[in-house]
Amino acid sequence: MNDIAGPDLLVQRLHSLAVQRGLTIKDMAQMCGVPKSSLEGYMRLKNAKRPGVDALIAIADAMGVSIDWLCGRSDGRQVGEEERVRIALSMFRLTLGVLRDIEAAQAQQADPIVKDGKVGARPIEDFALRMMLHFIGKENLFSDLDFDTFRILSQTVDQAHE
Numbered sequence: 702m703n704d705i706a707g708p709d710l711l712v713q714r715l716h717s718l719a720v721q722r723g724l725t726i727k728d729m730a731q732m733c734g735v736p737k738s739s740l741e742g743y744m745r746l747k748n749a750k751r752p753g754v755d756a757l758i759a760i761a762d763a764m765g766v767s768i769d770w771l772c773g774r775s776d777g778r779q780v781g782e783e784e785r786v787r788i789a790l791s792m793f794r795l796t797l798g799v800l801r802d803i804e805a806a807q808a809q810q811a812d813p814i815v816k817d818g819k820v821g822a823r824p825i826e827d828f829a830l831r832m833m834l835h836f837i838g839k840e841n842l843f844s845d846l847d848f849d850t851f852r853i854l855s856q857t858v859d860q861a862h863e
Contacts, residue, residue, distance in 0.1 A: 710773035715744045718764045733763040790857045792836045797829040830858060
């Protein structure tokens, strides 16, 4: 990171996080577990102090962003976007497997819930997708469900069907 350009981007991103979340410096410092005076120093528009590794980790974790984004080394704001997609796909496959196991176990029942690849009138994959989306929402795996996120998830589900 360049000594001249680096702090400016870090400062901008710290300010952006505070504004987007409607936080005062005091509130943000408490959330991050760093002293208010330290955070004020990191957020100075001129001659800003550079946070240490521990402070960067604390701020990034509390604000739900990557350290690379915070420091200006990446435009990818979210932590582990690829990992989140992997988790979502794993949840889909797990759910699909569970529903197929239920179908097999109920083969001997008079009124099975799952039959012929369907739960009621809906395909098992529909329920697996619904469970995945519920899991994503509940676990807050994606902070911004935008078009790109839905496109990635759609491709992920298509790959699971293959």
